[in-house]
Amino acid sequence: MVTADRPAIARRDAGTPGPRHPSATPRGSEATEVGRRALEVAGQVRDPEMPMLTLTDLGVLRGVEVERDADGEVVVASITPTYTGCPAMATMRDDLVHRLQDAGFDRVEVRVVLDPPWSSDWISERGRAALRAAGLSAPGPAPRRPGPVLLTLGPPRPAPPCPRCGSAATRLTSEFGATACKALYRCTACLEPFEHVKEI
Amino acid sequence: MSDEHGSVFDGLLGGDSSQWAFGTDFEDPLAGVDTTTPDGVDPAELAAYCLMLGDDALIMSQRLSEWCSRAPDLEEDIALANMALDLLGQARLLLARAAAADPGVVPALPEGSPVPPEDALAFFRDDRDFRNVRLAEVPNGDFAHVVVRLLLFSTARLALLERLRASRDHVLAAVAGKGVKEVAYHRDWAGRWFLTLAQGTEESHRRLLAALDALWPLRGELVAAHPLERSLAMAGVGVDPAELREEVDAVLDQVLTVSGVPRPGRAPLAGVGGRTGRDGLHTEALSRLLAEMQVVARAHPSGRW
Numbered sequence: 268m269v270t271a272d273r274p275a276i277a278r279r280d281a282g283t284p285g286p287r288h289p290s291a292t293p294r295g296s297e298a299t300e301v302g303r304r305a306l307e308v309a310g311q312v313r314d315p316e317m318p319m320l321t322l323t324d325l326g327v328l329r330g331v332e333v334e335r336d337a338d339g340e341v342v343v344a345s346i347t348p349t350y351t352g353c354p355a356m357a358t359m360r361d362d363l364v365h366r367l368q369d370a371g372f373d374r375v376e377v378r379v380v381l382d383p384p385w386s387s388d389w390i391s392e393r394g395r396a397a398l399r400a401a402g403l404s405a406p407g408p409a410p411r412r413p414g415p416v417l418l419t420l421g422p423p424r425p426a427p428p429c430p431r432c433g434s435a436a437t438r439l440t441s442e443f444g445a446t447a448c449k450a451l452y453r454c455t456a457c458l459e460p461f462e463h464v465k466e467i
Numbered sequence: 468m469s470d471e472h473g474s475v476f477d478g479l480l481g482g483d484s485s486q487w488a489f490g491t492d493f494e495d496p497l498a499g500v501d502t503t504t505p506d507g508v509d510p511a512e513l514a515a516y517c518l519m520l521g522d523d524a525l526i527m528s529q530r531l532s533e534w535c536s537r538a539p540d541l542e543e544d545i546a547l548a549n550m551a552l553d554l555l556g557q558a559r560l561l562l563a564r565a566a567a568a569d570p571g572v573v574p575a576l577p578e579g580s581p582v583p584p585e586d587a588l589a590f591f592r593d594d595r596d597f598r599n600v601r602l603a604e605v606p607n608g609d610f611a612h613v614v615v616r617l618l619l620f621s622t623a624r625l626a627l628l629e630r631l632r633a634s635r636d637h638v639l640a641a642v643a644g645k646g647v648k649e650v651a652y653h654r655d656w657a658g659r660w661f662l663t664l665a666q667g668t669e670e671s672h673r674r675l676l677a678a679l680d681a682l683w684p685l686r687g688e689l690v691a692a693h694p695l696e697r698s699l700a701m702a703g704v705g706v707d708p709a710e711l712r713e714e715v716d717a718v719l720d721q722v723l724t725v726s727g728v729p730r731p732g733r734a735p736l737a738g739v740g741g742r743t744g745r746d747g748l749h750t751e752a753l754s755r756l757l758a759e760m761q762v763v764a765r766a767h768p769s770g771r772w
Contacts, residue, residue: 345499351645352556378499381560381641384648416625416651418718420658420725441542442656443549451542467648 293328293345305342306331308370315358316446319397322346322359326389329380341374342367347385350447350467387448387466404430404452404463427463429454437461496559496585497638502567505635508702513636514569515598516699518588519745520627520639521561522599525589526753527620528554529760533607546656547613553649557642562588564638580769590764594754595747601736602685604744604753611664611674615682618657622718623689625650626711635703658722665726679731687735690715693745 293306309331310323322328329345344363348356360377367375387406390398395405404427426437434456441451442465449462504510531551538544566573566584573584574591582590602620607613628650631643664671692700692709699705723730742748764770 348556348645350553350556350649351560351642352552352554354552376499379497381500382637382644384641384645415629415714416647416654418658418721419655420662420722423655441546442652443542443546445545447549447552451545465652 293323293330299333301340302331302333304370305333305344305367305372308367308372309342309344309363312359312362312366315355315362317398317401317403319401319403320390320394322363324391324394324397325349326385326391326394327359328363339374341376342372343376343378345378345380347380349385353447355446385467387464390464398464399430402430402461403449404428404461406464406466409466423450424466427452429457429459430461431459432457495583496563497567500641501637502564503637504568505702505704508636508699508704510569511571512695512699513704514565514572515695516705517561517565517568517639518572519598519693519696521558521565521588522597523603523620523624524554524561525558526597526599526603526756528552528558529756530603530607531613531617534613539610543610550617550653550656553646553653557646557649558589559585560638560642564636564642567638576768581771582764582768586764586772590761591768594749594757597749597753597757598745598747599749599753600685600688601744601750601753602682602689604749604756605682605685606752606755608678608681609674610660611671611678612682614657614660614664615675615678617653618661618719618722619682619686619689621650621654621657623686623708623711623715625654626714626718627706627708630706630710633703634705639704654718661722661728662726665728676728679728680733683731683733684736688743688745691735691743693743695745 293310309328310321312322312328314320314322314325314327317325327346327349329347331342331344334341334343344367346356346359346363356379363377364375386409388409390406398405407424407427422439423442426435426439428435429437429452432454434454436455437452438455439450440453440460443449444451444462448464448467450465451460452463453460504513528551531547531554534544534547534551536544538547562585563583566588570584573587576582576587576591602616605616625647628643628646632640632647634640634643661675664675666672690708690712692707696705697707697709700707700710720730738746739748
């Protein structure tokens with residue numbers, strides 16, 4: 268059994284916004300060659316439902332560290348779910364283990380980090396470009412909500428421009444799409460539907 | 468994925484943990500999360516509290532998922548299924564947290580059964596062991612019914628989760644931190660449809676009022692404090708639902724006012740001998756729901772899914 272030298276869930280004070288991870292770049296034991304290589308391998312694993320994104324692009328991979336116990340080195344990859352019920356989590360864990368094992372890391376552990384919760388702000392610039400290239404609309408800035416969440420009875424966000432034709436004449440068709448993280452829009456100029464990755 | 472792991476069915480054969488996700492050991496939803504019970508808290512009380520919040524989510528999720536393929540259009544079908552999935556995710560973590568706090572709450576299964584504790588809690592408990600509010604369990608009605616039920620449910624749950632982010636229990640705080648973002652979408656969806664139906668046709672208006680009238684008495688349990696909830700709120704772990712009442716009322720009044728619908732006058736549904744859903748007192752609808760939800764799992768207590 269490997270024990271982490273820090274709690275898996277970092278506590279924060281009530282009422283204050285959680286720490287914002289400055290970028291999608293996961294932490295890693297980059298000081299060592301092993302750590303650098305493990306991070307590189309894990310960072311290339313792709314999201315099973317949005318394969319244009321790596322887990323790093325998506326901001327789901329929070330860290331890759333090399334820990335030592337009595338039996339030697341263990342690669343520990345930390346991931347966080349985009350949504351609590353995200354059914355892709357098991358596949359992500361499995362892909363991480365297999366890719367790292369294929370790369371020669373025999374002992375791999377995947378940990379779940381629930382706090383701070385994932386934010387669409389963690390999708391990297393490269394990830395946003397990859398979304399647009401695949402015909403998806405990238406999220407705008409996530410709402411920051413000090414205090415009670417306000418009820419929104421009108422449109423939830425300014426309508427995003429069409430990722431295909433660039434028209435601003437788009438209309439929300441559903442706040443929920445084929446995966447938990449996407450909303451559905453339709454462009455009234457080119458008439459094509461498109462998916463928008465939601466701001467959370 | 469590389470070729471050696473190409474067949475997704477390999478893992479279903481079980482036994483070989485080098486295979487695909489199903490049938491491997493990757494299933495513990497709290498793997499790597501600190502599940503130590505906070506100081507000064509009775510683990511059995513913490514477990515019971517997690518069951519209350521987890522069962523609310525589980526039973527509501529089951530009712531929402533019954534809408535699959537029955538919604539007025541494809542987009543709303545997907546919306547209902549997505550909200551069911553969010554709540555199922557919350558239920559999974561909360562039931563797993565209950566089991567980690569007090570393994571005594573998990574029903575006994577045949578030796579060697581691979582059923583994880585959260586599944587054992589969902590599929591092998593009887594109706595009297597469920598601690599969800601009765602609002603979550605009443606049978607589905609028409610589309611107005613699911614809109615009103617979700618508005619009442621998500622308004623109270625969002626207010627609760629906002630406060631639960633400050634829980635001394637790491638898992639509850641983390642589940643709440645994530646849940647707030649999810650349930651905010653549920654409440655917005657329900658609020659928008661409430662407004663749409665209220666201002667739609669004469670028929671949609673009539674159906675909305677009928678659903679509101681039928682469900683209004685059931686909202687009482689969401690904002691009435693059970694002794695256990697009060698005790699855990701005192702310990703800095705839970706939330707006293709009575710504290711939510713003002714905020715919940717303000718949000719509901721906002722929706723009712725914008726929609727031009729008068730606030731119903733019906734009194735909260737009373738408990739029986741002081742007992743409510745939080746004590747395991749339910750309507751017969753829960754027994755029927757569980758019979759359907761649990762039948763396959765119970766037929767195969769050693770099954771691997």
